[in-house]
Every structure is written in C-alpha cells, then in structure tokens.
Amino acid sequence: MKFDNILEEIGGFGPFQFAIIVLLCAPRIVLPCHYLLNNFISALPPHRCDISTLGDGGLFRNLTQEQRLTVSLPVQEDGYPKSCEMFAAPQFQLLDNGSSGADPPTVKCQSGWVYDNSTFTSTLATEWDLVCDRKSLTQTTGSIFFFGVMIGAITFGYLCDKYGRKITLLASYVMATVFGFASSFANSYFMFAVLRFLTGFGLTGIGVNSLVLGIEWVDPGHRSFIGVIGSLSWSVGNMLLAGLAFLVNDWRTLIMIATAPLGLAVLTWWWIPESARWLLAHGKVEKAQVYLDKCAKFNKRPQMSFKTKLKALSNMERQDKSYTYLHLIKTPKMRRLTLLTGIVWFGVALTYYGISLNISGFGLNIYLTHFIYAAIEVPAKLVIYSFLNIFGRKKCQVGTLLLTGICIAINIFLPKDLWHARAGVAILGKGLSEAAFTAIFLYTTELYPTVVRQNALGYNNFMSRLGVSVAPLILLLEDVRPVLPQIIICSVAIGAGLAALLLPETLNVTLPETIEDVESPRCVNGYMNATMCNY
Template sequence: MKFENILEEVDGFGPFQIILIILLCTPRIVLPCHFLLNIFIAAVPPHRCDISSLGDAGLFRNLTPGQRLTVSVPLREDGVPESCEMFAEPQLQLLSNSSHSAQLPTVQCRSGWVYDNSTFTSTLATEWDLVCDRKSLTKTTTTIFFFGVMMGAIAFGFLCDKYGRKNTLLASYIMSIVFGFSSAFANSYVLFAALRFLTGFGLTGIIINSIVLSIEWVDTGHRSFIGVIGSLAWSAGNMLLAGFAFLVKDWRTLIMTVTAPLAFAVLTWCWIPESARWLLANGKVERAQFYLDKCAKINKRQKLSTKFKPETLSNVEILEKQDKNYTYLHLIKTPKMRRLTLLTGIVWYGVASTYYGISLNISGFGLNMYLTHFIYAAIEVPAKLMIYCFLNILGRRKCQAGTLLLTGICIAINIFVPEGLWHVRAPVAVLGKGLSEASFTTVFLYTTELYPTVIRQNGLGYASFMGRLGVAVAPLILLLEDVWAPLPQIVICSVAIISGMVSLLLPETQNARLPETIDDIERPRRNKVSCHPVEPSGVSLESKTTTDAQQRRLE
C-alpha cells in the first residue's frame, strides 16, 4: 500500500488542504518583506560632505549657505555636489568663476555627511555613515542575512526530518520574532548584522516547513496547484513591502512593521497539522491516524480508523526503514542520490542568484524605487499563474529549463540596449523578473517531488543552502560594476543559462507518486516511482512486478 492510496481515502484535496494553505499564508507574506528588506533599509540617499564645522569665522560669516557650499565642495558635471570629497581649503575665487573647480585639490569628507531626507527619514547608511569608502557595508548586510538563511537551511533541514515539521515551524516563528524585533533596536552596525544573521536563520524554517507541509498533504494531481497558488503569498508580501516602505520611512519602524504579522502566525500554529507522511515514516502510527481522521472529518469523508487498523497503516511502504536515522550523508551515499544532489544544488544556485540579482538592482528605469519594486512584485502574479498552466502541460523539467534560459536571454538583451532607452530596458527587465520568479516557483515544487520522504527535508535544506549561497553572493556580484559596468549582468546572465541547461539533466516528476525511500530513487528506471496506472482496488499495477519481499509488504 502506498501513502497516496491512504490520502485518496481521506480526500487529497479538500477543505482540509485549503485551510492549511490559508494558515501558512501569513508567514509566507512575511518572508519577502525580510528577504528584500535591505533594498529600502540600506538605501543610500543623496549626500555631501558636512561643512558646518567650518563655522562662521572669517569671511564665512558674510556668505550665504549656497555660497559656502560652492567654495567648500566641488561639483560634478551634472551640477550636483560631490558625495565623498571637499576642497582641502575654501576656494573663495569660485564665487566669481567655478569652471576650474575640477583642478583644485580635494580631500575626503572630514566631518561626516549631510543627507537628503526627502525620501527616507533614516536608513542604515545615514545611521552609521555607510557611504563612500564604507558603502560596501550596506550590501554586506544583505550577504550576512543570507548567510544566516544558508545556515538555517542546513540546521532546519536536519531538525525537521528528526523532530517533525510542526514543532520546528513553531521554533522558526519564535526565533524570527525575537531576533527580528531585536534588530530594530540595535545600537551598532556589528550588533545589527549579527541579529540579521539570526533572523535569516529563523526564517529559513518557515520556508522549508511551509512548502513541505503543503506538498505532503496533497494528492498527486494537485501538487502543482498547491505549490504555485500557495506561493502567491510571497508575491502579495513582495507588493506589500513596497507599500510599507513608502509609508514607513524610518528603517527601525519598518523592520518592526514587517515582523509583526508573525505574532498572528504563532496564534494560528496550533491548528496546523503535522505531516502524516513524516509520522508514518518515523513509526508514529497513532498520531498519523489522528491527523488522517481529522483530515477525513473536515473533508467529509469516512474516518480512516473505521477502515484501517493501526497494524494496516504500519505496512504502508514508507515505513520500510522507519528505524533508520537519516542525515545529510544519505544525500551522497548512493550513485543516483549523488547525481540528484549535485544537479539540484547547481539549479538552486542559479535560480536564487538570478532572482535576487535582478530584484536587488531596481534602479535605472526612469521610475522611483517604490513603483519599480511594486511592478517587479506584481509581474510575479501572472508569471506564477502562467507557470501553473505550463507545469501541467510541459512538465517540471522543461518549465525549469525554459524559465531559466529565457531569464538569461532577457538579461543578455539589456546588456546591449543603451541605458538611455529605459522604455525598452524596463519591459525587458520586468519580463526577466517575472520569468526568474516562475523559475523559483518551479524549483520549490520540483525539488520537493524529486527527494524521497525519508530525507525530503534534508534534501530541501541542502538545496535551500545552495540557493542562499547564490543569494549571498548576488549583492557582491553587483559591486563588480565598479570594475566594469556590464560585468554584474554578464555574470548573472551566464549563471542563469548554465543552470537552465543543467536542469535538463533532472528526471521528470509530472503526475508521479512522491518517492518515499532512497530505494525508490535507486531502482532501475523501469521500476522507478512514476505515474503508473492504478486498478480500482488502489494497488498500482507496477506493484505486481515487485520482488517477493515488496509483495509481502503490500499484503
């Protein structure tokens, strides 16, 4: 007996599954608000050297504020004061002729900076003067946050498979709330960076658990629907972030605003069910039966306990190795698992670095950053609805490869389009952003279907680690523009195309039963878990050709 047969008895897609998706919506909305938060809290507003220390002594007392600025700070070609330099000495001759200011000696700002607060009341840059020779520290906070996400992926991947999805989900909620709010009160850059690392660590558990819980409770035919529709909460949160940032201009208040919804998630946690697949895989038959009965009741089906005894559930095939402790080492112990692990790692790295490489670079299209971010977020909705249709028509593998390759093509086009043609660059960039989000939506669903139940969380944890490695590197790639302006886009384009080609080497999982054990992956292809015809009794026809030992389990 397969778990899919059990799920059919209690209805694999009914009110129970819809309620589960709704309960997981709030934490999913919070995720993009934190993952893309640095776009706004680490923004660098226009600034110039602070010349107030020059005081009112000498000739300065007779000069207007504009004249003081003219003789103290050089101007760029566009007439805007330089951001990081001032004259070594006041140049009073510039009051009559400023055309030769470029040849005059300059020094770095001596007394700090004056910031334009018309867009932001306060950001990390204005709080700790992360400008000029320290400007890379604003990008570093993003990298540090995603290093926390990377470490969390490894930790929660192990903890979720060992202690269950539900318990670790609560731990993720609490950690994210505590460290999220704490980072809003940090009084130094180092403390803030450390707290953001821990916030990212906690948020990872929400990502992993919400995806896997949704997929493991739904039948085969509706997995793509659950995976895609559930991810719309990410897009909703992404659009809300633009609104929150527009209304809340102080970075500390903004962090508290986007963290607060997790308090509601904690209140609804008690109604979230544990994964029956995980419970059966770990020999917790009575608890699995409790949740399956609950599912049947909400879906208005006959209780499972009236049809099957606990001894019958104990023979579900996913219990074949329930007494074995699985670790990350099992991802590379056998040949096909090694291959699967290598390929999914490359694809995740490419998907994540491409998505965030585009998302974190939202300037240059003739629109303000709030509107640009909102458009980038809004395009994700039709992209996800589109990919839902194509997932069921073309399959997972072709969708994964196609979205990545087309994203790379969009980036390549914008490399050659002049920056002055922003009305051409903007639509191409928005299309690329939508395609990159479609690839991200696909990879979550695809990876969940590729890994067997006994190490699904470990597999997703590893894949998420590789993805967050790509995310952590993305802000640093954007710094390469100081070396050569097109270089960041060339790197991101290359990564997208290479990872798209690698995804073509993965097996197709459309309409396939979820693999339960490592043996399901390692079996010869003709016996591999796939979409086999099923008799009215619910027993797969393929099972008639299994070994004697497997036949005894089915009986």
C-alpha cells in the first residue's frame, strides 16, 4: 500500500486539487515581479553633469541653454554630452569654431547630475545618484537580492521538511509582504539593500513550497500538469510586470504594487491544506485523515475509513529522526542523485539568465521588449508540457539543454550582419532554456523522497541561484574576448544536458517516500520503473 493508492480512491485530480492550484498559483505570480524588478527600479536613464551653478557668476548670462551645454560639457562620438565629465573651465571658443584644438582638461561632475525623466520619473540611480563611479551599485542590489534567495532556499528547504509545508508557507508570505513593503520606504541605499535581501529570503519559501505542496496532492498522471501550471504563472507575472512598470514609473510605488498581492495570499492561506504525505511521513495520522476526508468530500468521492491503512503506511514511512541536508549525501545513490541534480540546476539557471541578459533586443522600448521576452516563454512551456508526458522527463530535460547549447553555438558562428537569423536563433534558444527550467522543477520533485524533498529543493534552488549570480560575471568576460561568454554558456548547457543523461526516468512512477525507497535495489512494491530503482 502506497499513498498514491489512497489518493486514487479519493480522487487524485479533482476540484480539491484544482482549488489548491488556484490558491498556490496566485502568489507565484508575484515572484517574477520581484525577481526581475531590478530591470526597472535600477534602470539608468540618460544623464549629464548639472551645470546650473556655473551661471551664478554671470558668465552664462547671455547664452542659451544649448550654448551653455556646449561650452561646459565634452561630447561623445554620438554627439551627446558625456555622462560623468565636464570641462575644468568653460570653453567659449567652441561657440566660434566648434573645435578647441587640443583636448581641454576635464573633471568629474562637481554639482551632481541632471536626469532624463521621460521614461522613468524615479529609479534607484536617480534617488541616490548611483551613476559613474557608483554605477555598479544598481546591479549590486540584484546580486544582494539573489543572495537572499540563495540563503532562503537552504533555510526554507530544511524548515519545510521539519515543520511542514503549510506553516512554513505562511512564514514566507508574511516575511515577503513585510520586507517587500518596507523596502519601498527605505531612506538610504544601505537600508534598501538589507530589505531587498530579506525580501528575497522570504520569497524563496513561496516558490519551493507551492510547487511541492501542489505535486504531493495529485496523482502521477497529473504531476507534469501541476508543474507546468506553476511555471505558466511565472510567465503571467513576468508579462504583468512589463505592464505595471509601464504604468508606474516611480520605483517606490512599483515595489508596493508588486508586493500587494501577497496580502491577499495571507488571507487565503487558511484554505490551503497541509501535505498528507508529509503528515504520514511524520506520524501525524489523525491530521492526515482529516485532510484526506476533505479531499474525498470535495471531489465527491465516498469518504472511507483509511485509519488502519494510514497507520500501516505511516509506520512504514515514519522515521524516528530528523532529516537534514546531510541525508542528501549520506547514502551512495542519494549522493549521486544530489551531485547530478545540482549540476543540472546550476547549468539550467546559468544558461537561462545568461541568454536572457545577453540576448539582443528588437529595437523596441524596454517595456515592450520585456513583454516579448516573457511572452515567448508561454509556447515553450505548453510544448514541454505535452512532451513531458510523451517522451518522459529525462529525454525532455536532456533534449532542451542540448538544443539550447546548439542554438548558442550556432550564433557564435553566424555573421553579425545576419541579425535576423541571429535574433531568431537567440529567441529559440531562450524558449528552450525556459523549457529546461520548467522541466527541472517537476523532474527534481519526483526524483527525491518525501522525507527530504524540501531539503532537496532547497539545495537545488541554492545551486540554481549560484548559477544566476555567476551569469552576469561571465558576461563581463566579453571585454576580454567578445565570443568568450557564449562559449562558456554553451559549454555549461551541454555539460548539464550530459549530466541529466545519468538521471533516472520518473514518468508515471510512484513517488519515493523514504530514502530506503531510493536506495533499494528492487522496485518498491512493484510500482517503480526499473530505472528508478537501479540508478
């Protein structure tokens, strides 16, 4: 007797599971609104040195604004004033002949900057003058946020397996809501960075909890559906972010609007059920019975007494010990599984964000470009949903990663003047990388046993965010050699695809409940595929 047999009797996919999907997907829409928020709140609008104080001495009294700019600011090759320099002294000769002969001496901006507010009324850069020598701080906020996500992945992975999915999900909702709103009121860059770290920390629990909680309540045939629906909610939020950023040009207001839906999530949390799988694995038979009865009633199935079966199942699965991250590497097959999934998650994340940050635009404004990049992920996810149930998880994971690497390799050799072809290949590569991301969430959830599933997702999310953090650093290597970032990202994608080849298939197999299920040399009660039992 396995949990999936009981779930089949009360309805493995019905109104009860659909309600869970709705309750869990709504908060997931908030995730991309924060994960990609830095694209807008850290935007660097065109700017130049402020020369308004130079007119105090009367030197500029009879000059137009254009003439004042000419004699005060050096220009770039495109004819626009330089952003971070001004002449040490006014160059009035430029008004007569347009040339100053030898390059006149310049100094850094002395009185601050003037910003073009036609696109953004306020960003982090304009708020705290994060330009020129401090320009890197705008991107540092993104790194700090994802560092919080990394630490949160490890922390919530442990807490979810120890204290349960539901209570930890509430803690995530509350933390993300409180610190998200607080960051919009930060009065210094340091305070903002700290609050963004804590926001990222809290948001991680929403991602890993909602996916696992949904999958643990459905039968094997619908697990891929749950995974893809959760992934589609990311795309919806990603597209929604483009619209919100277009309508709201102030960074503080944008953060508040992006965080607001989490308040509703806190209110709807009361209707979310705890994972019956987790309850049984921890000996909480009575509570598991309550939720299973609710599931049967909601799905209009006869409410049966599973108490004897549940006790037997709980005794078989219950372990008189607390599971930690060390259990991911204590036994041989778990150690091998942990190593391989870590490599795949790192490769998937680095490839996805490497392409996303380096893909050429369509010559459109930032909002429309962001929307297009988000929209092209939707067909990729719908296609991978069909393929996951036809070809299996393993083939889809390997195929999407290898094809992504091939797309990057093709663009390395395509001439620069064939920009139409390069753009098409880049868009295809981005879609494939998103399909790989969609597959890995579901695949990993099915690979690990219930008792350490959240720990495993926490670890793999940590490896994923490590890949996210490394991606921008790799793109900086373009200054060393233009093609070097593409070579590295291509190699990582192909390497991760080859690592996925060594993982077992999980299509339509029973989820492992304990570490012994994974380590067993035989199929568990005849339900698991032989490849699942012998990797």
